[in-house]
Amino acid sequence: MDYKKAINFIVSRRREDLAEADAFFKRLLSARPEFRQAELALRAAQLDFAKGKGSEKEVKRLEKIRDDVIDKLGVREKLYPSPHCKKCGDTGRTGKEICGCVKKLAIETRGDCVQFPMRLFEDADFSVFSERDLPLALKTAAELKAIALKGAEAKRKNINLLGKTGTGKTYFASCFAGESSLAGRTVVFITAFSFVDRALKYHTSFTADKAEQLSPLLDADVLIIDDLGTESMLKNVTAEYLYHVINERQLNKRTTLITSNLSIDEIAIRYGERTASRLFDKKLCYTREFDFKDIRKIDI
Numbered sequence: 480m481d482y483k484k485a486i487n488f489i490v491s492r493r494r495e496d497l498a499e500a501d502a503f504f505k506r507l508l509s510a511r512p513e514f515r516q517a518e519l520a521l522r523a524a525q526l527d528f529a530k531g532k533g534s535e536k537e538v539k540r541l542e543k544i545r546d547d548v549i550d551k552l553g554v555r556e557k558l559y560p561s562p563h564c565k566k567c568g569d570t571g572r573t574g575k576e577i578c579g580c581v582k583k584l585a586i587e588t589r590g591d592c593v594q595f596p597m598r599l600f601e602d603a604d605f606s607v608f609s610e611r612d613l614p615l616a617l618k619t620a621a622e623l624k625a626i627a628l629k630g631a632e633a634k635r636k637n638i639n640l641l642g643k644t645g646t647g648k649t650y651f652a653s654c655f656a657g658e659s660s661l662a663g664r665t666v667v668f669i670t671a672f673s674f675v676d677r678a679l680k681y682h683t684s685f686t687a688d689k690a691e692q693l694s695p696l697l698d699a700d701v702l703i704i705d706d707l708g709t710e711s712m713l714k715n716v717t718a719e720y721l722y723h724v725i726n727e728r729q730l731n732k733r734t735t736l737i738t739s740n741l742s743i744d745e746i747a748i749r750y751g752e753r754t755a756s757r758l759f760d761k762k763l764c765y766t767r768e769f770d771f772k773d774i775r776k777i778d779i
């Protein structure tokens with residue numbers, strides 16, 4: 480489930496809870512004379528008070544009586560159901576921020592592929608970057624966020640985050656995933672290792688459901704392949720399926736983000752020129768070679 484769907488789920492679950500509470504209230508009115516009596520007496524007093532006749536004290540007294548009846552019947556939670564999330568009151572947002580309950584639900588209900596934290600750039604801790612690296616880190620974050628927000632409209636659909644381990648590539652990828660998900664796009668995250676595992680299953684399977692191995696990778700609006708270069712090179716599988724997936728996605732104008740410890744040249748040698756030319760097509764790609772100092776403490 481992406482962030483947008485998770486928010487919708489949380490908000491409509493709250494709406495259903497309240498509708499159920501309302502139906503329960505109506506049933507209670509007809510089934511419990513003591514509640515009905517307390518409720519009607521309170522309403523009459525409130526009406527009088529609104530007209531300037533009764534007293535506030537009387538309203539308070541009748542409120543108390545009604546409250547006591549509710550507690551005696553033990554129906555408070557049914558009449559006034561608490562939100563599932565106290566932080567956002569089941570609105571999914573705390574101010575402008577996405578509430579943690581949304582992120583949790585989105586992650587818990589994610590389909591297959593790797594469980595992977597989705598983040599937002601605004602939550603990123605840039606203090607981990609050195610003074611030298613900070614401007615480029617901020618620039619990269621802003622550019623990636625802009626691409627994520629443009630979604631299918633973005634021109635640059637192949638994003639390559641290259642550089643040594645611990646420079647923040649995967650962290651940036653997880654923020655890109657979060658922003659894309661928030662914009663309503665489906666995101667699939669997979670390690671290069673799992674990618675090859677799926678490709679191999681597809682390649683060696685003759686069952687009707689074999690397409691399930693590759694279709695999430697082809698159909699997701701955003702595919703993230705993490706740590707390209709760490710997987711095993713299987714003959715007729717690794718390079719071939721990587722090309723197939725990247726090429727298909729490019730033809731269908733879908734976004735693919737890879738992170739890799741390899742350089743552009745090393746990628747060309749390992750996977751072949753045609754894959755490299757797809758990944759690094761100048762018009763269609765956004766490539767950032769990270770030479771940030773080790774910020775492994777934030778890397779995932």
Ligand SMILES: [Zn+2]
Pocket residue numbers: 564565566567568569570571572578579580581
């Ligand atoms: Zn919440």
